[in-house]
Amino acid sequence: MIYFNNVSKVYNKDGVALDDVTFSVAGGEFVSVVGHSGAGKTTLVKMILAEDRPTAGTVFFESVNIHKLKNGDLTKLRRRIGVVFQDFKLLSNKTAYENVAFAMEALGKTDEEIAADVPHVLELVDLGNKVFHFPHQMSGGEQQRLAIARAIVNQPELIIADEPTGNLDPINTFEVVQIFKKINDLGTTVILTTHNRGVVDSIQKRVVTLEKGKIIRDDKEGKYVL
Amino acid sequence: MTNLRRIIKAGFTNFRRGGLVSWAAVLIVTITLSVITALVLLQAVLSYSLAQIKDKVDVTIYFNVGAPEDQITLLKSSLEKLPEVAEVTYTSAEEALALFRERHKDDYPTIQALDEIKENPLGAYLNIRAREVSQYETIANFLKSDNALTLGGEGIIDKVNYHQNKLVIDRLNSIISGAQKLGFLITLILIVISIIITFNTIRLTIFISKEEIGVMRLVGASNTGIRGPFMVEGAIYGVVATLVTLFIFWPITHFLGKSMTEFWGLNLYDYYLSNFLQILILVLLSGVLLGMISSFLAIRKYLNK
Numbered sequence: 061m062i063y064f065n066n067v068s069k070v071y072n073k074d075g076v077a078l079d080d081v082t083f084s085v086a087g088g089e090f091v092s093v094v095g096h097s098g099a100g101k102t103t104l105v106k107m108i109l110a111e112d113r114p115t116a117g118t119v120f121f122e123s124v125n126i127h128k129l130k131n132g133d134l135t136k137l138r139r140r141i142g143v144v145f146q147d148f149k150l151l152s153n154k155t156a157y158e159n160v161a162f163a164m165e166a167l168g169k170t171d172e173e174i175a176a177d178v179p180h181v182l183e184l185v186d187l188g189n190k191v192f193h194f195p196h197q198m199s200g201g202e203q204q205r206l207a208i209a210r211a212i213v214n215q216p217e218l219i220i221a222d223e224p225t226g227n228l229d230p231i232n233t234f235e236v237v238q239i240f241k242k243i244n245d246l247g248t249t250v251i252l253t254t255h256n257r258g259v260v261d262s263i264q265k266r267v268v269t270l271e272k273g274k275i276i277r278d279d280k281e282g283k284y285v286l
Numbered sequence: 287m288t289n290l291r292r293i294i295k296a297g298f299t300n301f302r303r304g305g306l307v308s309w310a311a312v313l314i315v316t317i318t319l320s321v322i323t324a325l326v327l328l329q330a331v332l333s334y335s336l337a338q339i340k341d342k343v344d345v346t347i348y349f350n351v352g353a354p355e356d357q358i359t360l361l362k363s364s365l366e367k368l369p370e371v372a373e374v375t376y377t378s379a380e381e382a383l384a385l386f387r388e389r390h391k392d393d394y395p396t397i398q399a400l401d402e403i404k405e406n407p408l409g410a411y412l413n414i415r416a417r418e419v420s421q422y423e424t425i426a427n428f429l430k431s432d433n434a435l436t437l438g439g440e441g442i443i444d445k446v447n448y449h450q451n452k453l454v455i456d457r458l459n460s461i462i463s464g465a466q467k468l469g470f471l472i473t474l475i476l477i478v479i480s481i482i483i484t485f486n487t488i489r490l491t492i493f494i495s496k497e498e499i500g501v502m503r504l505v506g507a508s509n510t511g512i513r514g515p516f517m518v519e520g521a522i523y524g525v526v527a528t529l530v531t532l533f534i535f536w537p538i539t540h541f542l543g544k545s546m547t548e549f550w551g552l553n554l555y556d557y558y559l560s561n562f563l564q565i566l567i568l569v570l571l572s573g574v575l576l577g578m579i580s581s582f583l584a585i586r587k588y589l590n591k
Contacts (some may be wrong), residue, residue: 117383131509131590141508149501154304165292166507209504 061087061218061249062108067117069103069273078114079273085251087217090244092260093253094271094281094284101253104270105222108251109143110134139167142211142248146223147204150195156182156206157191163210177213185209185239201232208239212248219243221252225259237262260284293511297518304519307491315489315527315577318480319569323535325473326565327554332469334552336462340419343455345426345448349378349409353442360414368420368428375413382408409444419459422448450574479575487581488523492516492588499588509589513582520581524573531569532562 062085069078071160078099080230085091093101107119110126119126121137129137143149151159165235169177182188185205195203205226211219221240225233237259244250244265254260260267260283267282279286301308319471349358358376365374377385383406390396400407416422426448448455495516502512535558545554558565 135503135508138504149497149504151498152503153300153498162502162507164503166502166505166511168381171288190565216405225311263304 061089061122062251063118063120064104064107065118065120067107067114067119069100069112070115076273078107080186081117081256081273083268083275083278084099085249087249088244088247090241090250090265091252092265092267093251093270093284094255094260094267094286096255096286098165098166099270100271100273101255102222103273105220105251105253108218108220109138109141111149122268124178139214140217142216142219143188144204144219144221145254146212146226148195148200148227149205150203150207150210150281152195155192155194156187156198156209159195159206160210160213163213166274167214169214181209181213182206184212186235199232201235202227204232204236205239208243216248218249218251221250223253223255225256230258233259234262246251257284287513289511293514294518296515297522300515301522303520304365304491307494308519308523311487311491311523312526312530314484315523315573316485316530317505318576319527319531319573320534321476321480322572323531323565323569325476326568327535327539327558329469329473330557331550331552331554332465335550336465338551339458340462341415341421341423343416343451343458345414345415345416345422345451345481347412347429347446348444349411349442351407351409353409357442358410358412365412365414365425365428368425370416370418370424371414372417377413379406379408379410379413382406382410393527419455419462422455479533484576485580485583488520488577489584492581492584497583498507498587503589512589513585516579516585520577520579521574524575524577526568527571528570529578530575531573532566583590 064081064083066106067078067081067192068076077098079172081104083099090124107114108121108126113177113277118286120131121140124137126134126137135226141220147249151162154162160181161174164174164177178285179188179191182191185208185210187202187205190198190202190206195206198206204227208221208224211221219240225236233256240250240252241263252263263279267279267284269277269279269286271286304311348362355378362374362376365371367560386408387397387400414425416425426446429443429446429448499512539558543553543558547553
């Protein structure tokens with residue numbers, strides 16, 4: 061599904077974020093990308109979302125070269141990917157309901173579909189009682205679950221979660237990871253970046269380890285080894 | 287259709303939730319619209335005063351006593367054919383006498399002297415008004431020209447007071463055109479300044495939403511879907527600011543109408559009320575366009591990244 065071919069990203073002479081990275085992710089996989097801060101995890105994610113361009117190499121989403129897409133096609137690509145960030149990136153002036161509904165509106169879903177799906181998804185991430193709360197009225201864990209609800213509501217083919225548990229306490233971290241596992245069980249590809257050993261070890265799926273922009277390990281059923 | 291409805295709804299919701307930021311933007315747009323309204327009213331006062339002054343300028347041709355009326359009428363009709371001439375009024379010798387008596391009715395010695403003479407010492411005259419102050423010169427030249435002379439003008443014209451008034455007319459002419467140019471220039475400068483300030487304020491309100499715009503893009507919203515609500519919000523700033531502006535100017539013009547009418551010769555309150563629809567359309571259009579175009583331009587920067 062995702063193919064990195066000799067991808068490098070150099071921000072400046074001394075700052076090499078990705079160094080000749082080649083790997084692929086198959087449909088339905090759950091891949092944890094681990095590494096210290098600054099190892100290049102977020103850069104890797106930005107390459108897939110075309111938020112940043114590689115200095116060398118190519119990134120393909122199925123048969124499409126992501127960085128050759130025009131603005132309109134890029135929007136269409138992003139609609140096939142659900143994204144969850146460490147800092148949630150919710151729309152602060154919209155309620156929980158509206159945040160999720162916005163993602164559906166972006167895809168041109170009808171009012172009926174929105175009215176049917178949004179409460180369902182919010183229930184799924186256990187936010188059924190916070191439907192009309194604004195993000196600032198919710199805890200970190202709740203905000204992250206809302207971000208996940210938004211990411212999954214359009215049933216994307218791929219979910220990318222960039223340090224989704226970075227701002228959460230252990231209990232919320234556990235809950236969020238369980239949600240991702242459930243999503244993956246339902247057939248959605250998940251790419252999760254983290255530097256949380258407990259998270260990686262509890263998932264027991266493929267682990268890609270980055271160090272200084274290079275892939276140093278790629279284990280089928282890996283553990284956090286650094 | 288669904289899209290448009292969602293965009294408009296989102297614009298209203300954002301405006302409502304924007305709170306202080308929304309009202310700050312409305313305030314700035316209100317100031318801009320107030321400047322525009324004030325300038326419209328000022329132009330009205332200025333052009334009214336200028337028209338008043340212009341109206342006082344005229345040229346009179348005095349004829350000799352006993353000049354035949356048909357020759358005068360001939361000259362009058364040929365004057366009326368000049369494109370520069372707005373109006374020619376003929377006052378016959380008898381009317382001139384009656385006006386003279388009327389004007390001096392309290393001046394007993396003059397009236398007595400007039401009675402003493404028995405016959406009418408006054409000649410008829412033509413009063414000419416030009417469309418523009420600057421055109422009196424042309425009319426005066428026409429009177430000197432062959433055209434007027436062949437009409438027998440030379441024999442019957444006693445004097446034309448243009449040459450006595452020339453200095454005043456010339457000076458007035460330069461003052462009027464100067465005032466109009468200056469007024470236009472000041473209007474232009476003030477409007478440009480207010481537009482720049484408004485544009486920057488709206489740019490700031492959108493800058494605050496910079497992060498949100500990024501998130502919307504990541505979620506997969508189309509450019510129209512992102513830009514639309516901001517433009518609707520800009521239009522709402524314009525509409526609300528229009529209402530506030532027109533409401534503010536109601537007591538202001540009322541006060542000015544009461545206290546300044548004699549000074550200006552124009553009741554500003556009456557002017558405001560009788561031209562309310564035109565002012566409303568002008569201000570509303572300026573406000574809405576200003577808000578929408580500013581939003582459109584300000585958000586472009588964040589969409590093309």
